[in-house]
Each structure stands twice: as structure tokens, then as C-alpha cells.
Amino acid sequence: MLNQKMHVGRSVSGFLDGKFLTRENLGKQIPFILYITFLGVLYIANSYNAEKTIIDISKTKRELEELRFSYITTKSELMFHSKQSEVAAKLESSGIRESLVPPAKLYVKVSK
Numbered sequence: 431m432l433n434q435k436m437h438v439g440r441s442v443s444g445f446l447d448g449k450f451l452t453r454e455n456l457g458k459q460i461p462f463i464l465y466i467t468f469l470g471v472l473y474i475a476n477s478y479n480a481e482k483t484i485i486d487i488s489k490t491k492r493e494l495e496e497l498r499f500s501y502i503t504t505k506s507e508l509m510f511h512s513k514q515s516e517v518a519a520k521l522e523s524s525g526i527r528e529s530l531v532p533p534a535k536l537y538v539k540v541s542k
Contacts, residue, residue: 510516518528 521528
């Protein structure tokens with residue numbers, strides 16, 4: 431047990447001193463260091479991608495809100511301009527008047 435504690439203590443002090451980088455077995459540790467570096471690069475790339483996606487979602491939400499407001503405005507203008515009184519007023523300026531006589535039904539006799 432005491433031997434194990436001393437081994438851990440030497441390992442920690444060797445790591446803090448940086449002696450583990452000068453040893454001959456550095457070649458054995460290079461793949462692990464490269465693996466950790468690769469994982470770090472992937473982590474950073476993933477966080478950048480997530481931020482970009484969040485920004486794109488935010489832009490799309492703002493654009494959707496603007497289009498919704500435009501739709502509501504256009505729809506209300508259409509409803510206003512398609513009222514019978516508005517159509518009659520616009521047609522009167524061009525000389526066409528609204529008919530005051532109700533339409534009559536036409537009956538066609540079919541001969542056999």
C-alpha cells in the first residue's frame with residue numbers, strides 16, 4: 431500500500447515537472463496525446479456548429495415573424511378593399527355605378 435502511494439506521488443510529481451515528456455517512452459504516449467487533441471478539435475468544431483445553428487434559428491424566427499406581420503397587414507388591406515362599399519366607390523370614379531335593381535331569374539322552357 432505504501433509502495434503504491436509512493437508510485438502515485440512520483441507519477442504526479444513527474445507530470446507536474448514535465449518529466450514525462452522527456453522520457454524515452456514518450457513515443458508510447460504520442461497516440462494518446464494526438465487522440466486527446468483530436469477530441470478537443472472536435473469539441474470546438476461542434477460548439478461552433480451549435481452556435482451557428484442557434485444564430486440561423488434566430489434569424490429564421492425573426493424572418494418568419496416579419497412575414498407573418500406582412501401577411502396580416504396584406505390580408506386586412508384585401509378585406510378592406512373588397513368590401514362592397516369600397517368596390518362601389520372605386521367603380522363610381524370610373525363612371526360605373528352600382529345597380530340598385532335586384533337581379534331577376536331567367537327561366538328557359540325546354541321543349542321535348
